[in-house]
Amino acid sequence: MSTNRGTPLVELRDISISFGGIKAVDKVTVDLYPGEVVGLLGHNGAGKSTLIKCLSGAYKADAGEILINGEKVDINSPRDARALNIETIYQTLALADNLDAASNLFLGREIVNSFGFVDETKMEAETRKIMARLNPNFRKFNVPVSALSGGQRQSVAIARAVYFNAKILIMDEPTAALGPHETQMVAELIEELKKQGLGIFLIEHDIHNVMKLCDRASVMKNGQLVGTVNVNEVTDDDILGMIIMGKKPAKAA
Template sequence: MIQEGSMIQEGSMATDIAAPVQRTPLVEMRDISIAFGGIKAVDGVTVDLRPGEVVGLLGHNGAGKSTLIKILSGAYRPDSGEIYVNGEKADISMPRDAKKYGIETIYQTLALADNIDAAGNIFLGREVRTPFGTLDDATMEAETRKVMARLNPHFRRFKEPVKALSGGQRQSVAIARAIYFNARVLIMDEPTAALGPAETKQVADLVLQLKKEGIGIFLISHDIHDVFGLADRVSVMKNGKLVGSANVSDVTQDEVLGMIILGKCPPGATPGPGAG
């Protein structure tokens, strides 16, 4: 069921912007591996995320970022490795499980059903129903109007299939779906890849706002400028392996580029198994 009121509890957690290292990680993925047809897409990767923290996941196309994230969101099952949520071992084998733990994902493809309207997409798989078991479209539309008013105040096309919407509008629908259900962990896979400058700015503002509200965010991108502006830490992957992780303040953009391209771990970063 939907929670009453706004989808984000304002100020429910301390808003400590400088990564609070001591706290229990919101999510920890330990030693995750998965192979497709003999090719190790993700090979022994360990990453973590704390409340109110933005972690940029960087790497070339095919480095294994999206695969790693799909394991966390329940789309793939890892061959080995464990996931901990709030320090407790989590069993995530289906997308539904991930959502149960408050892990929401905005996919690069947005994963919208193009033939269905905004409300249908936002509530897909979690429909509000009347006491008779039928779809409560009116309530869902009303809630959609509320959440969209916040993300995209000019949005009016509630009755049209999302196919008819612009790229930015579709993006807002995908974001609305992720944050409406009180997400605690948000995974954003290339959130700005298809957006213009104004819309990119809008997404950046949203990331900062959600971070302030104590939500942990994994930001996946191949564009390090994007990530440097928003992330507290970066983890870099190459050929399925973790090159290393670093606080953004401890490394330069050139050093991170070196991690991405050459797999070379600079002194300011903690090296992973993939460091060459």
């Protein structure tokens, strides 16, 4: 995938955002092509999540521009991001614990009938369909998601992102709370979504997952971009060096 052809799906150009005088993200530029997974790496507090929240609409960047398919867009709220087919799986999963899977999946985008009432049965039926694809073992449709295991909760969060035909998917440490089996399921899902032509930003700490899943990796340190590399041209030690020392390897992309 190193042959970066045509217009990128997403371009974040010179994004800056600061909180109380501290520059959380400082003039960072990254891009993402269709059918590609770009890893965002760095220490805790390097600014990865903050950068990505500018794209998902949770924060508004102080400076810089966001381009989708080469066109400049304004993202002021999560609603705007969703309208551009940008879906996010947050590190915290962002689930309302007191609601069931279907209510969470459709939160903010409920199916309503012709009277304007929420069509609960239809939403549950749709949820059953998508879950049958993502996590066939999922059975707990009528309990609050607080009663689900970490993996089950994760699959609800993933289903929410996948169901609405995302073009751009942001995954913030999707495997952090998962066991080996569930991590494998997420990896397979990422491969499948890639084939469908989605672009995926993957925030990930585990270097092995990065080497396995990502096409390119952008490394951040102290709010600044260290550099972007093609994963198949570097070793994991090169990437670790970028993360820890902020040092860019000689043969960078």
